[in-house]
Amino acid sequence: MFENNYGPYLPQDRDCRALDIGCGSGRMLAYLHEKGYRNLRGIDVDPNVLALAPAHVRSYLQHISDLSQFLRDNKAQFDLIIAKDVLYYFPRHEALQRMREISDALCPGGMIIAEVFNAALLTAGYTAAKDVGIQTMYSEQSLRSLLEAAGLDVAVVRGAVLGQGRWRRPFYALAASLWRMVTKLIYLLERGVDSQNPKILAKSILAVARRPG
Secondary structure, three states: OHHHHHHHHOOOOOOOOEEEEOOOOOHHHHHHHHOOOOOEEEEEOOHHHHOOOOHHHHHHEEEOOOHHHHHHHOOOOEEEEEEEOOHHHOOHHHHHHHHHHHHHHEEEEEEEEEEEEEOOOOOHHHHHHOOOOOOOOEOHHHHHHHHHHOOOEEEEEEEOOOOOOHHHHHHHHHHHHHHHHHHHHHHHHHHOOOOOOOOOOOOEEEEEEEOOO
């Protein structure tokens, strides 16, 4: 799943300085390590999840208490920042400021890859409700707007690919395709023909953007 969603956008330079915000138990860092990247750093506010990381990535991990302060202390330090399942924890009134701080932590020409759950889905409210930490939901339009408002050049906004067992793939793909058609029809009936109606109906949205340089 990481390879399908993140692999196409990773820098060619294996010595690039990469930061994983909200790294948790280090799954993304382990993936990057296996790809040959060595200049890695992962940060998280929860020391308990950091303790679950595999031994070979623990040297990359750092516990922080204040993301904003960390980013201000590390301006223009990273070539790549990954924010997987992180942005929706920022309160709406702080989201743009946090994104500007993330942008400032990138070197000129540096790239961010961000992933959020899709607010356009009919079950998005449940996703938000089951985690009391979630503050803001994003659609493809609002995620793009957030990145652009922070001064970033958005290159890609697309649906993330889910990993499915081999035997399930054809059945799941067919059922998912039919359901997307139904969802688009619901939006059409409720909102009419509207350019803001969602085109991405995947479970998660992936965005790739660069700091101008």
